[in-house]
Amino acid sequence: MSLWKIAWRSIQQRSLSSFLTGLSIALGTALVIIVLVVYGVVAQSFREAAQGYHLILGAKGGKLQLTLNTVFHLSQPIENVPYSFFKEFTEYKDANGKPTRGKYASAVEVAVPYCLGDSYQEFRVVGTTPDLFDKLSYGSFADGRPKFYEFSSGKNFTVDDFRGAVIGAVAAKKTGLKVGDRFPITHGLAEDEDAHVHEEDAFHVVGILDPTGTPNDRAVFVNMEGFYLIADHAKPVELEPKSAEQQEYKEQLVRLQAVDAMIERLLANGKLEPGEADEVKKVESLLKEMRDTFDAKTSDDQYQATAGTTLDPGKQDAEGKIVPLPENQREVTAVLLLLKNDVFSQILHNKVNEGSVAQAVYPSREVAQLFEGVVGHVQTILLVLAILVVVVAGVGVMVSMYNSMSDRHREIGIMRALGAGRVTVMTIVLLEAILLAVIGGAVGVILGHSAIGAFASVIADNTGVMIHFLEPAPAADFGGWRVSPELVLIPALILLAILVGFLPALVAYRTDVSRALSQSP
Amino acid sequence: MLLLTDIQKAYSEPDGTRLPILQIAQFHVDRGEQMLLVGRSGSGKTTLLHVIAGISKPDSGIVKIAGRDITQLSEAVRDRFRADKMGYVFQTFNLLPAFSALENVLLGMAFTRNAADVDRARDLLKRVGLEHRLSHRPAALSVGEQQRVAVARALANKPQLLLADEPTANVDAGHQQQIVDLIRETCREEDVALVMVTHTAEIRSQFDRVDELSDINQVDH
Ligand SMILES: Nc1ncnc2c1ncn2[C@@H]1O[C@H](COP(=O)(O)OP(=O)(O)OP(=O)(O)O)[C@@H](O)[C@H]1O
Numbered sequence: 201m202s203l204w205k206i207a208w209r210s211i212q213q214r215s216l217s218s219f220l221t222g223l224s225i226a227l228g229t230a231l232v233i234i235v236l237v238v239y240g241v242v243a244q245s246f247r248e249a250a251q252g253y254h255l256i257l258g259a260k261g262g263k264l265q266l267t268l269n270t271v272f273h274l275s276q277p278i279e280n281v282p283y284s285f286f287k288e289f290t291e292y293k294d295a296n297g298k299p300t301r302g303k304y305a306s307a308v309e310v311a312v313p314y315c316l317g318d319s320y321q322e323f324r325v326v327g328t329t330p331d332l333f334d335k336l337s338y339g340s341f342a343d344g345r346p347k348f349y350e351f352s353s354g355k356n357f358t359v360d361d362f363r364g365a366v367i368g369a370v371a372a373k374k375t376g377l378k379v380g381d382r383f384p385i386t387h388g389l390a391e392d393e394d395a396h397v398h399e400e401d402a403f404h405v406v407g408i409l410d411p412t413g414t415p416n417d418r419a420v421f422v423n424m425e426g427f428y429l430i431a432d433h434a435k436p437v438e439l440e441p442k443s444a445e446q447q448e449y450k451e452q453l454v455r456l457q458a459v460d461a462m463i464e465r466l467l468a469n470g471k472l473e474p475g476e477a478d479e480v481k482k483v484e485s486l487l488k489e490m491r492d493t494f495d496a497k498t499s500d501d502q503y504q505a506t507a508g509t510t511l512d513p514g515k516q517d518a519e520g521k522i523v524p525l526p527e528n529q530r531e532v533t534a535v536l537l538l539l540k541n542d543v544f545s546q547i548l549h550n551k552v553n554e555g556s557v558a559q560a561v562y563p564s565r566e567v568a569q570l571f572e573g574v575v576g577h578v579q580t581i582l583l584v585l586a587i588l589v590v591v592v593a594g595v596g597v598m599v600s601m602y603n604s605m606s607d608r609h610r611e612i613g614i615m616r617a618l619g620a621g622r623v624t625v626m627t628i629v630l631l632e633a634i635l636l637a638v639i640g641g642a643v644g645v646i647l648g649h650s651a652i653g654a655f656a657s658v659i660a661d662n663t664g665v666m667i668h669f670l671e672p673a674p675a676a677d678f679g680g681w682r683v684s685p686e687l688v689l690i691p692a693l694i695l696l697a698i699l700v701g702f703l704p705a706l707v708a709y710r711t712d713v714s715r716a717l718s719q720s721p
Numbered sequence: 722m723l724l725l726t727d728i729q730k731a732y733s734e735p736d737g738t739r740l741p742i743l744q745i746a747q748f749h750v751d752r753g754e755q756m757l758l759v760g761r762s763g764s765g766k767t768t769l770l771h772v773i774a775g776i777s778k779p780d781s782g783i784v785k786i787a788g789r790d791i792t793q794l795s796e797a798v799r800d801r802f803r804a805d806k807m808g809y810v811f812q813t814f815n816l817l818p819a820f821s822a823l824e825n826v827l828l829g830m831a832f833t834r835n836a837a838d839v840d841r842a843r844d845l846l847k848r849v850g851l852e853h854r855l856s857h858r859p860a861a862l863s864v865g866e867q868q869r870v871a872v873a874r875a876l877a878n879k880p881q882l883l884l885a886d887e888p889t890a891n892v893d894a895g896h897q898q899q900i901v902d903l904i905r906e907t908c909r910e911e912d913v914a915l916v917m918v919t920h921t922a923e924i925r926s927q928f929d930r931v932d933e934l935s936d937i938n939q940v941d942h
C-alpha cells in the first residue's frame with residue numbers, strides 16, 4: 201500500500217474537517233484564479249487599448265487627459281486645435297483644388313481626427329473619418345498579425361455620408377441601436393447640466409462593430425462632417441481684416457482707443473483743464489465716426505473670407521451635395537497618427553511639442569504609466585488579498601491537522617510498531633496536507649473558471665472584454681520564465697502544504713511509540 | 722532466534738530519580754518456539770516486549786534477533802528490521818479505523834521493501850475465518866474479529882517472531898481459546914517463534930514453556 205493511499209485514508213477518516221479545510225483552500229484558490237484571469241485579461245485589454253497608432257496630438261495641456269479623452273473616452277474634454285493643424289499631417293486639395301501635402305504628411309501613414317464633446321445616452325460620440333476603421337488596427341494577435349476592425353452588421357460609413365454613424369459593440373448592445381436606426385446626439389456629456397439634444401441633426405447607423413475588447417466598444421462614431429454641421433459646433437469666426445485699407449483702419453482704431461482711455465483716466469483724476477474738455481469731446485465724436493466706418497466695412501463680407509462657396513453649410517448645393525462647414529470654422533480635439541516608420545514618432549513628437557499649437561503624446565507610454573500607477577496597484581492589492589485568503593486557508597489546514605494529531609497518536613504508534621520509520625510517518629502527514637491542498641486547489645481552479653464562465657457574458661456586455669471559460673490567466677514573468685500564473689499555482693500550493701503540514705508532521709515524527717502504544721485511544 | 726543478555730531498563734520519574742523496571746541477565750527463545758510470559762500487572766511485561774521489538778531501547782544490554790543485535794542498529798534500520806522480522810499483536814485497538822480488514826493486513830506489508838502480496842493477505846484472512854469480511858472497517862467488526870485481523874496482519878510479512886501482548890484480554894471467554902489456538906496454529910504453520918503475554922489461567926496450562934517475569938527479572942516490584 202502506497203503512502204499516498206495511507207494519507208488519503210487519513211483524510212477520509214476525518215472527512216468533515218478535511219472537506220471544510222479543502223473547501224477553504226478551494227475558495228481561496230478560486231478567488232486567486234478570478235483575480236488573475238479577470239484582472240489579467242482586463243489589464244491586457246487595457247494595455248492594448250492604445251495600439252495601432254504611434255502618437256496622439258491634441259491641445260497643450262495634460263497628457264493624461266488627452267489620453268483618457270481619446271483612448272478611453274473618459275474625463276472632461278480638452279481644448280481643441282485648429283483644423284489647419286490637422287491638415288499639416290494630411291494630403292489635401294487647396295483652395296484652388298490643387299493637391300497639397302501638409303508639412304508633415306510625408307511621414308504620416310494615416311492621420312485620424314477626433315472631434316469630441318458630444319454624447320449619445322451614456323456613450324461618448326467621436327466625430328471622425330472612415331480611416332479610423334479602414335486604416336487603423338487595434339492591437340495584434342499572439343502571432344503578431346494586426347487586428348482590424350470588423351463589423352458584426354452593416355459596414356463602415358463613407359466620407360460622403362455626412363450623417364453616417366458606426367456604433368461600438370457594447371454601446372450598440374446597451375442602446376439597442378441597429379443598422380438603419382436614426383439617433384440624435386447630445387451636445388455636451390450626458391451628465392452635464394447644460395447638455396441639450398440636437399433632435400434636428402440625427403445620425404443614422406450604418407455599421408455595428410464587432411467587440412474589440414478596447415474602450416472603442418463603448419463609443420459612438422459619427423462622420424466628422426456631420427458632427428461639424430450640428431448647431432454650436434462651428435467655431436465663431438474671428439474677423440480678420442482682409443484688405444490693406446481695413447488693416448490701416450484697424451490699427452488707427454487701436455491707437456485712438458488707447459488715447460481715449462488715457463483721456464478718460466485724466467478726466468476721472470480731475471487733471472484736465474475745463475477748456476481741454478471740449479477738445480476731448482471732439483476727439484470722442486471723431487472716434488465714434490471711425491468706429492462706424494470700420495464696422496460697416498468689415499461686416500459686409502465676413503462669410504466670403506474663405507474662397508469657394510457662398511452657400512450655407514449644411515444646406516444642399518446645386519448638385520444636391522451637402523455643403524460642409526468651412527475650414528476656418530472647424531476644429532479637432534485630437535489626431536491619431538499612424539506613421540510610415542517607427543523612427544518618425546520621436547521626431548514628430550519633439551516637433552509638435554516644441555511648437556505652440558499642440559502637444560503630442562505616446563499613447564502606449566501614457567497607458568502604461570496609467571496602468572502602473574493605478575490599475576497595476578489595484579491588481580497587486582487584490583492578488584495579495586486573494587493569496588492571503590489561501591494562506592489563511594492553509595493555516596486552517598495546519599490547525600485542523602495539528603489538532604487531529606492527538607487523536608492519531610495511537611495510529612502512528614501502530615504504524616511504527618508495524619515497522620514504519622519516523623520519516624515515513626512524517627511523510628504520510630505531509631502527503632495528507634499536500635493532497636488536501638492540491639485537491640482543494642484543483643477544485644478551486646475549476647470553481648474559479650466556472651465563475652468566470654458564468655459571468656463572462658456580463659463582463660463582455662459591460663466592457664467588451666471577452667473572457668473564455670477555460671482561458672488561463674495571461675502569462676506573467678517569473679524570474680525570466682513567462683508562464684501563466686495558474687501553472688505556478690499548483691507548485692505554490694504544494695509548497696504551502698509542506699509549510700503548513702510541517703508542524704503536524706513534526707508531531708508525528710516525534711511521537712514516542714512506546715508511550716503511544718500504552719495509551720488507549 | 723531471540724537472545725537477551727544483561728538487559729537493563731529504567732524509566733525516569735518526574736522528580737528525576739530513575740525507576741528500574743527490567744534487569745534481565747538472560748532470556749532466550751528458540752526458533753519456532755512458543756512460550757508464555759506471565760507476571761503481575763506493572764511488572765514490566767509490556768516494557769520487555771517493547772525492548773524486544775526495538776520500540777524502546779534498553780539502557781544497556783544486547784537484544785539479538787536472528788543473529789543481529791538490534792540495539793546497535795540505527796533507528797531507521799531497526800524500524801525496517803521490525804517490519805521484516807517481527808509481528809506484534811496488542812491487547813486492543815490494533816487496527817487503523819480508516820482501513821478495511823484487508824487494507825489493515827496489507828498495512829503489515831507496507832513498510833518493507835517487498836511488494837504488497839494481496840493474495841497472501843486474503844489467504845491469511847481466510848485462515849482466521851474472515852474471508853467474508855475483507856472490506857469491512859474495524860468499526861463493523863466485533864472485538865474478537867478485530868483481534869483475528871490483527872493476528873493476520875502480524876503474520877503478513879512472514880515474520881520470524883510474533884509478540885502478542887494479552888491478545889485475548891478484551892475478548893469474551895468463549896472466543897479467547899479460539900484466538901489463542903489460531904495464533905498458535907498459524908505460528909506453527911509458518912514456523913514463527915511466539916512470545917505471548919497473558920493473565921488467563923486456562924491458557925497457561927496449554928503452553929509447554931511458561932516464564933514468570935519475576936523469576937527472570939532481578940528488579941523486585
Ligand atoms: N513511558 C513510561 N514512563 C514511565 N514509566 C512507565 C512508562 N511505561 C511504563 N512505565 C511503568 O513501568 C512499569 C511497567 O509497565 P508495563 O506496562 O511494562 O507493565 P505490564 O507488566 O505490562 O503491566 P500490565 O499487565 O498492567 O499491562 C509500570 O510501573 C509503569 O507505570
Ligand SMILES: [Mg+2]
Binds near residue numbers: 766768
Ligand atoms: Mg502490559
